[in-house]
Amino acid sequence: MDSSNLRGGWQIANTVIPYAALWWVADWSLKQAPLLLLPTMVVMVLLLARIFSLMHDCGHDSLFRSRRANQVFGFLLGVLSAIPQYPWSRGHAYHHRHNGDWEKYQGPSALVTTSAFAALSPGQQRFYGVLRHPAMLFPGGFFYLVIKPRVALLLGLAGFFPHLMACLRSPEPMGLGQILSSYRSKHWYTNEEFRHLVANNIAVIGSWWLMAHWLGAGVFWSIYTPVMACAAAIFICIFFVQHNFPGSYAHATAGWSEMTGVLEGTSDLELPPIFNWFSADIGCHAIHHLSSKIPNYRLRACHERNAHLLSGVRRLSLADIPGCFSYILWDPQACRLTTIDDQRSGLQVAAAG
Helix, strand or coil: CCCCHHHHHHHHHHHHHHHHHHHHHHHHHHHHCHHHHHHHHHHHHHHHHHHHHHHHHHHCCCCCCCHHHHHHHHHHHHHHHCCCHHHHHHHHHHHHHCCCECCCCCCCCCCEEHHHHHCCCHHHHHHHHHHCCHHHHHHHHHHHHHHHHHHHHHHHHHHHHHHHHHHHHCCCCCCHHHHHHHCCECCECCHHHHHHHHHHHHHHHHHHHHHHHHHCHHHHHHHHHHHHHHHHHHHHHHHHHCCCCCCCECECCCCCCHHHHHHHCCEEECCCHHHHHHCCCCCCHHHHHHCCCCCHHHHHHHHHHCHHHCCCCEEECHHHHHHHCCEEEEECCCCEEEEHHHHHHHHHHHHHC
């Protein structure tokens, strides 16, 4: 858990500087060497996935020794990722506290129970499956990063005006500070989350304007849209398979074990070395859940040193990833994740019996 400001700073530099430089390369290649554009965008996608991973470390206060450095660089990395880092990190910390307790945390795809799925109409069941199909990672990822934080702010602000009018009509005089602090929105949980949401939106939209002014709106969005969609698809995919896999621990709150949630509800993902670098070694996921304060640049050493204690952790290869996306239902009675096909087969067997 010994974080290093020097190593954290070097990781920021060796990721953000190349990513920024590749925007210039993309603009040049579009005009001078179109065949170079696609490989340039591929590397941009991988670097953006690494940017998100470093932002994730900042949220755990592990990238830098200084808490202030984690906050500042976490915010800046959140701007590059287009997502408010502080609210995201609070939600991610909730996931860490309740991993394997599927009654409290239903994963990034908001899985439902087998009984809730059975109660849906056939059309609703098909729609549920379509929304959780791997192909939806791309439009879903773009929505998650680029659109959702903007919509959340707009919807939250829209709800503020009725609150403002109610406060102004109140017989008890209220100052502006009281009015602001008394407002609650489902789109943020604390006033600090609201401030980060506002600051992120201002910075992100401002960066869009600057980039569109430099490159032209058409060129900017033609590069930015696929890069963001593909990068989001990568890290959502990695997060999904590290908790949704055959045999994953999926318990109700009563009787839930935090340690079992780590060792049996988390998978380690075996990736080629180059992808380990771009993902900041997040494939060593069980050791990360055991201690989220371990910075990414120490994860692999910790994982290897404690490998004999992690023998029960499920190890996945790239070939295992497609199969994991079938596990999109939670069976509370069996305390496991299951597939739609298995759910239907079980219902048919029960009906026949």
